[in-house]
Amino acid sequence: MRQTSVPSAGHSFAFHKMVGAGNDFVVVDARTRPFTPDADLVRWIADRRNGVGCDQLLAIDPAPDGEAAFAYRIWNADGGEVAQCGNGARCLALLWATELAPVQAQTQAQAQAFRMSSAAGPVEARVAGGAAAVSMGVPEFRPHLIPLHATSEATRYTIGLGDRSVRLGAVSMGNPHAVIVLEELGETALASAPVTTLGPAIERHPAFPERANVGFVQLLARDRVALRVWERGVGETLACGTGACAAVAVLADQGAVNELVNVDLPGGRLVVEWQGRGTPAWLSGPAGKVFEGKISL
Structure with a gap:
């Protein structure tokens, strides 16, 4: 069992719990308030007994340019930050299209087809009904x-x-x-x-x-x-x-x-x-x- 310690007190934050094909995620919207968790905080959130419980913690950040709807970061349950997560990206795409996109965009096509920015590069997304599809980039064999x-x-x-x-x-x-x-x-x-x-x-x-x-x-x-x-x-x-x-x-x-x-x-x-x-x-x-x-x- 993962050993976790409760982080120091002093702040609070809202989160969304998402699931994609059994993969579960805690998502924090950090577009207006910076979110920079250390490894202890990530492990504590991910802990299924003492925290919320998740496979990965995801943070939504402001897009670095005008070509993406938003950017995102990913931490594994052990506290390590990683570049990509397919089911996590799909959950973020669905959350954006159904809840977080600007009101004027939610009634237009861009809420259903848009680009996200990740450490692994840009990610194209398509959302229809309760399903989300994402382009995971070109497989690299070298x-x-x-x-x-x-x-x-x-x-x-x-x-x-x-x-x-x-x-x-x-x-x-x-x-x-x-x-x-x-x-x-x-x-x-x-x-x-x-x-x-x-x-x-x-x-x-x-x-x-x-x-x-x-x-x-x-x-x-x-x-x-x-x-x-x-x-x-x-x-x-x-x-x-x-x-x-x-x-x-x-x-x-x-x-x-x-x-x-x-x-x-x-x-x-x-x-x-x-x-x-x-x-x-x-x-x-x-x-x-x-x-x-x-x-x-």
């Missing part, structure tokens, strides 16, 4: 940009873990991902995949200098896969948007899946559309607001 310590780019890499070796694909979706195809481990079902043992070992393997998210994917058909993800700094989660994109990108790059793939995760189904190298991957699926509240410290 090892030094994942980053991954490797002498050259390959479709599969072999890393040593004690007395065993594991073969995996690797790609960046604004954050580093290792993708393990279960058949290559001799697994017969996703339920028996060694997510909680192999996941943390690969996450912190020296081959990944910034650690890695680790996906375990089972190919069910050319348009459907099943996936479990060990998220960097969080642990196993019910869903991972960038993990879904990474799994599809690795499989599609080898011709194993179609351009449109349903990704079944423990928290629900996401859909990834990717037309191949040099093009962005689009992530879509359900998102919703659970409640809102105020934290007083």
Whole structure:
């Protein structure tokens, strides 16, 4: 269990609790009041016993230029700041389109199609009904940009873990991902995949200098896969948007899946559309607001 300490008192802030395919987030609107949490505060908010509880903490900031509706920052439950989160981006898109966009924009098309700014780059968003789709950028396979310590780019890499070796694909979706195809481990079902043992070992393997998210994917058909993800700094989660994109990108790059793939995760189904190298991957699926509240410290 995560050990957390209650941060020092002296201020309060409002938040929105959002869920996307089982991934849950605490969202703070920091457009008019700066929000700069330290690692202790992030861990305390994320704690499911003493705080609100979430996989990631998100902050909405003013856009750095006129080309984006807003900017956002992301912290994992362990307190570390990261560059991207697919389901988090989808939840932010839905929250903006349904509640936070200026009143005059909510009745116009820009409330349903707009751009967000992240540390990983611009993110295009589309919102319709209760679903949100976001462009997660162009998958990056070059090892030094994942980053991954490797002498050259390959479709599969072999890393040593004690007395065993594991073969995996690797790609960046604004954050580093290792993708393990279960058949290559001799697994017969996703339920028996060694997510909680192999996941943390690969996450912190020296081959990944910034650690890695680790996906375990089972190919069910050319348009459907099943996936479990060990998220960097969080642990196993019910869903991972960038993990879904990474799994599809690795499989599609080898011709194993179609351009449109349903990704079944423990928290629900996401859909990834990717037309191949040099093009962005689009992530879509359900998102919703659970409640809102105020934290007083």
